Amino acid sequence: MFRQNFSRGPLKILATWLIFFTILKASYAIKEPDVEGEALLDLLTALNDSNNQIDWDSHLVSPCFSWPHVTCRNGHVISLPLASFGFSGTLSHSITKLKYLVSLELQNNSLSGSLPDYISNLTSLQYLNLADNKFSGSIPAKWGQLSSLKHLDLSSNDLIGSIPMQLFSLPMFNFSDTHLHCGSGFDQPCVSKSENPDSTHKSKMAKIVRYASCGAFALLCLGAIFTYRHHQMHKGKSDIFVDVSGEDESKISLGQLRRFSWRELQLATKNFSESNVIGQGGFGKVYKGVLSDNTKVAVKRLSDYHNPGGEAAFEREVQLISVAVHRNLLKLIGFCATSTERILVYPFMENLSVAYRLRDLKPGEKGLDWPTRKRVAFGTAHGLEYLHEQCNPKIIHRDLKAANILLDDEFEAVLGDFGLAKLVDARMTHVTTQVRGTMGHIAPEYLSTGKSTEKTDVFGYGITLLELVTGQRAIDLSRLEEEEDVLLIDHVKKLLSENRLEDIVDRNLESYDGKEVERILQVALLCTQGFPEERPSMSEVVKMLQGVGLADRWADWKQHEEARNQELSLMTHQFVWIDESTLDQEAIQLSRAR
Structure with a gap:
């Protein structure tokens, strides 16, 4: 059987095995790709992606090779921006195999069940957002052991019970719109003072309104002082990552780049509506937008800017535009950089890709x-x-x-x-x-x-x-x-x-x-x-x-290709000869045994 199959297409079979072993060798050089890849596939199964929005190809060598919504560093998964995908399952224990995970975003889905205590095994986790889901039960006490955690949002879930005291020491947390023991009548608030304003709920907004009249002047003064000190500290350095919040200030340009305000891009993309999504990748989504002057743009919103991979991608694209200007290269119109967002703005390409x-x-x-x-x-x-x-x-x-x-x-x-x-x-x-x-x-x-x-x-x-x-x-x-x-x-x-x-x-x-x-x-x-x-x-x-110059190079290529095919053919014939010789020796021995 083996000899028969080999004779049908020895070169093709040998070449196929050579490719297989080359890819197999490469896969082992990229640090345990199967462990994290299998963990992600198990995680996706448990999340129940009934709308089939996530396309993770198990045939690829590593999840770090262009899997959408996966960000890696040094060959390991560090970020999973999986918000607003309509998941209706729960969290799989396989997530504990993602030992280098820094950020997990699963807000605005329909995940249910209890919060798993094994999340505490993710010792590198810094950012965890499970808001606007259907999780029930209490927060596991072991979550207090998440020593690297900096941002936790569990708002708008059916959670009850007490909150581990260690979690109140996080720089940013949000337990609002739950039945957890916090807020009025308790020692600790439901929302940290440094919570992201873009994810604030109605209760927090009411509090802001109550104190706005007496705090506005103080905030303006503090802002002025901060801006002055920041300018002095970074004098002579690039200042492109400055938040521009006002409509008028958004007209300011830095060279050929325009600074957009967050509000302007919200309006342009209809508040980043899912119906405006025209593409997505490992670093976030791209939205079609229309500016106030009717200019069509493509707005690339980085969903994991706070991680080194996302921040590096943002800085890299802004940096490249300063040296790469060519008719066949995509032009960067501008950017928006706030304390919570990193966004790049490009011309909209009517004919897509x-x-x-x-x-x-x-x-x-x-x-x-x-x-x-x-x-x-x-x-x-x-x-x-x-x-x-x-x-x-x-x-x-x-x-x-x-x-x-x-x-x-x-x-x-x-x-x-x-x-x-x-x-x-x-x-x-x-x-x-x-x-x-x-x-x-x-x-x-x-x-x-x-x-x-x-x-x-x-x-x-x-x-x-x-x-x-x-x-x-x-x-x-x-x-x-x-x-x-x-x-x-x-x-x-x-x-x-x-x-x-x-x-x-x-x-x-x-x-x-x-x-x-x-x-x-x-x-x-x-x-x-x-x-x-x-x-x-x-x-x-x-x-x-x-x-x-094509004819000469093509002739050389054909000559080299023929020589390589001959070498492969020789190797194949030698391999078959060895196999036949071995079989003949076995036949002689069996004959003598009789």
Whole structure:
């Protein structure tokens, strides 16, 4: 049986096993990915995501590889922003396996049952929000052992009993709209003085109104003193993270960036209505908005800014805009930074993303014809060339894929989502560590070593070209049913070797130029070579897209590819010979035994 299967497709089987062991090796290099991944899947099952809003793919190596609503640091899950998803279950004990969890946000769902005492095992937990659910019973006494906890919100739940005294020492807590023993007639209040004003309930608002007349003047004085001292302390440093609360002050600009007030963005997005959500990722949601001057914008609200990952993403995108200005790069209009929010504001892209136009169209919507796809390939290449070779310091995007290429009104490619990008100082090594990105788009050396360079982006660009030509995803498990390769790159290589160009091209393309398609495919395969030093630079890619220097490099690639296939074939035949020899020896021994 073994020999028979091997003879059917020895190269394919061996290559499949090599890929499997490569990915398996890489997965062990990323610190116990299965433990946290399985814990998250158990947690999601217990939460009961009946609306199927959370898409966590168990086939990916690690939850840190682009799972939505999961934020990681150093290969570990640190934040789960899961508010307002309609969950109707409860909390699973598996959450205790997330030993590095810093923030858990499950407010505004319909979770029920008692508050589990095993939450006390999350020793790194700093932010816990379970408000507006249906939890019942009392607060476990063990929760008083959460030594790292800084923010706790249990408001609007059916809770009863007393509150562990240690929880009243937290910087921020909220036990209002419950039946817990606090408030009037007790020694401790239901809401801390430093509680987030955006989550305040009616009782707190009434208290604020009562004291507003006598406290307003004092607050103004304190604010003036604080602003003056803050300005003196940070003189000479960037002051872009200053809250702007007034309508008039929101017109202030810092260079080309505009500071928006929280109120202005609330109005623009209809109070961040779920109906205005146009995208979401690991750091939060993106809303469609309309400013007071009728300008359409995309508002990216970071849901976990208080964690290092979210705050770093915010600072990174603001920092990048100061050095990266190009027609094929998404422009940052402005930002809003308050004590409770981090928000980025971009131009709204009417035609959404390339991935949407390739695979997620609604009935009646326009897809991408071949001239548009070719223009996207060129535009993306020009944007990457600028990031790699014209920016100072240069920038590595680290998450290049069709979903991160937006389309403006004229279907021009605009490279966006710099949340994972990395500035590279030319005086230092051009290598960054810590694996970021999306499976199927990650270069093999980056996946196995955690080191990324400009050539990591080149690999991602090559995969994106394959997406443009085929319309398919980089990884598609459904191809297993047809006994095809799961990885898009292997699938295309096989069809190309069999001269089946018509089976490679997206079936939604009514017409295309065969020679241009072949050129794009050749560039894609040159960009996705296994060794980074063999891949072209983006300036070379731009030239090859125009046909300059492509013929020679393609001839070299074919020669090397044939040599590697011969080596694989030799290894396969040797393996089969050893197997047959072993079987023959066993047959002789069995014959003698008789």
